Amino acid sequence: MKRAHAFALVSQHGGKPCERVTKDTRVVIVGELGWPLQEDGRPSKSLTQAKSYGVPIVSERRFLEWVGKISPEEQAKAYTTDELAALSKLPTDVVEQLSMFGLIEVRDGRYGFRDLAAARQAAQLLGSGIGLSVITKSLREIRKWLPDARLSNLRLFPESKDRILVEQARGHTDSKGQFVLPVEKTNHLDADEAFMQAQSAEEAGDLQSAESLYRRVMNLDPNDPAAGLNLGNLLRGQHRTVEAEAAYRWAVKADPNFPPAWHNLADLLDESGRLTEAVDCERRALTADLQYADAMFNLALFLQRLGNHAEAATWWARYLERDRTSQWAERAKRALKYCEMEITSAASTAAEPAEATGRS
Numbered sequence: 001m002k003r004a005h006a007f008a009l010v011s012q013h014g015g016k017p018c019e020r021v022t023k024d025t026r027v028v029i030v031g032e033l034g035w036p037l038q039e040d041g042r043p044s045k046s047l048t049q050a051k052s053y054g055v056p057i058v059s060e061r062r063f064l065e066w067v068g069k070i071s072p073e074e075q076a077k078a079y080t081t082d083e084l085a086a087l088s089k090l091p092t093d094v095v096e097q098l099s100m101f102g103l104i105e106v107r108d109g110r111y112g113f114r115d116l117a118a119a120r121q122a123a124q125l126l127g128s129g130i131g132l133s134v135i136t137k138s139l140r141e142i143r144k145w146l147p148d149a150r151l152s153n154l155r156l157f158p159e160s161k162d163r164i165l166v167e168q169a170r171g172h173t174d175s176k177g178q179f180v181l182p183v184e185k186t187n188h189l190d191a192d193e194a195f196m197q198a199q200s201a202e203e204a205g206d207l208q209s210a211e212s213l214y215r216r217v218m219n220l221d222p223n224d225p226a227a228g229l230n231l232g233n234l235l236r237g238q239h240r241t242v243e244a245e246a247a248y249r250w251a252v253k254a255d256p257n258f259p260p261a262w263h264n265l266a267d268l269l270d271e272s273g274r275l276t277e278a279v280d281c282e283r284r285a286l287t288a289d290l291q292y293a294d295a296m297f298n299l300a301l302f303l304q305r306l307g308n309h310a311e312a313a314t315w316w317a318r319y320l321e322r323d324r325t326s327q328w329a330e331r332a333k334r335a336l337k338y339c340e341m342e343i344t345s346a347a348s349t350a351a352e353p354a355e356a357t358g359r360s
Contacts, residue, residue, distance in 0.1 A: 001031070001060070009067045021049040027056050029063045030102045047100060059102035078233070079111045082292050083260045087226045088119035090126075098122055101136050103151050109326075113199040118151035120192070120226075128158040138164040191221035198227070202234060210234060218250065225251035225258040232264060244268060257288040263295045270302065278302055293322045297332065304339060309346070313339040 006029070007017035018025055028050040050057050064070045084104075085092045098104045103122060104115040111119075125135055139151070157165045198213030211234060217227035228251030235244035245268055251261035266281035279302045285295035300315035316336035323329045 001064075003031075006031075006063070009069075013067055021046045021053065021055065023053050025050065025053070025055050027058060029058060029060060030100070031060045051100070057100045059105055061102075062105065078113070079116060080109060080294060081106070081111070082289070082294065084111045084116060084119055086258060086260050086289070087116055087229065088123045090119055090123050094122075094126070094132075095119060097132065101132070103136070103139070113203045114150070114152035117196050117199055120195075121151050121154075121156060124192075125156060125158060125164070129161045130158045130164065131161070134162050134164065142166060191217050191224065191227075194220060195227060198230065202230070207234060207238065223254055225255040225261055227251075228254060229258070229261045229264065232261070232268075236264075236268060241268065241272065252284070256284075259285040259289040259292045259295060262288065263292065263298065266295075266298060266302075270298075275302055275306060279306070291322065293319060296322070297328060300332070300335065304335060309339040309342040313343065 010017040015026075021028060028046060030047075047057065049055075061070065079087065081092055081095055084090075085095045088095070090098075095104070098119060099106050099111075104111060104118050106115075122132075122135060126132065135151075135156075138156075142154070154166055159165050194213050194217045198210045198217060201207075201213060202210035211231065214227045214231040214234065217224070218231070221227070228247050232244045232247035232251065235241075235247055245265065248261050248265035248268065251258060252265065255261075262281045262285035266278040266285065269275075269278040269281060279299065282295045282299035282302065285292055286299065289295075296315050296319040300312045300319060303309075303312035303315065313336055316332050316339060319332050320329060320336065323332070
């Protein structure tokens with residue numbers, strides 16, 4: 001879509017299109033064939049200004065949904081930013097950059113299965129020395145001959161630090177679609193391919209195949225906790241509590257510093273009435289990531305229910321340092337006030353016997 005066409009659509013729907021980002025800008029759209037990064041890999045001026053002003057940045061696909069040109073994607077959104085970062089082994093700021101550049105898409109603060117697949121592939125490319133600017137620029141070129149190409153539905157390989165190859169049925173092509181090298185066909189899935197197939201099967205509702213594939217990944221790569229976490233979530237959704245707990249425990253054994261698995265295990269234990277064990281698991285999640293907001297929230301809630309209002313108040317306050325505006329923040333504020341009242345009441349009660357003794 002040309003910029004003029006996009007501007008006309010905005011005007012037709014009662015909006016006011018702008019050439020530049022200002023403090024009054026309501027949203028910035030990143031075109032799928034646009035170029036959001038400069039040659040040195042830094043964000044463009046528009047994106048930098050949007051982030052500094054706190055202006056939301058969304059993809060062209062979302063824009064087309066808004067104006068009724070395409071139907072909204074029916075993709076389950078299961079992962080928070082922290083969970084996606086842990087599962088893909090990317091820093092949270094890189095996850096936010098991927099979202100900003102339209103490589104993944106957040107909705108209501110959560111990401112879906114395809115976003116996780118895209119983030120994991122981005123992590124592999126970045127780990128191979130490929131720059132984010134190269135990934136974004138290569139996708140722009142690939143979309144010229146594969147319009148629906150995304151990180152989640154491509155198999156990309158680094159040939160050099162500034163060149164990406166695309167796996168096709170008949171071999172490798174470069175980002176412009178030129179054939180490069182034949183690839184031998186194989187019937188053996190590697191762990192990453194099996195993981196992506198498991199996600200696709202789960203998203204399609206084929207839970208039996210998804211379960212089988214996740215278990216296969218766990219055998220192929222016993223050091224990657226992601227398959228155990230996803231399998232635990234899948235089994236928990238089927239009320240197979242004992243098996244779900246086993247899957248979560250496999251994940252934390254594979255990587256003891258994997259916060260989402262500790263957090264989900266804690267939630268499962270709480271539902272089973274094992275609150276003290278749940279507290280311990282949330283502590284383990286926060287040991288692995290002291291900024292893990294979901295674990296802060298649940299730990300505060302569990303401690304409050306156990307009557308440990310002083311420590312609960314500490315964690316409620318820490319949670320509110322990270323989140324002051326969501327519906328969860330409102331609940332945290334009420335809980336913090338309740339804990340503070342309980343602490344004050346307990347202190348007054350403890351002081352009463354001493355005062356009575358003094359008067360006698």
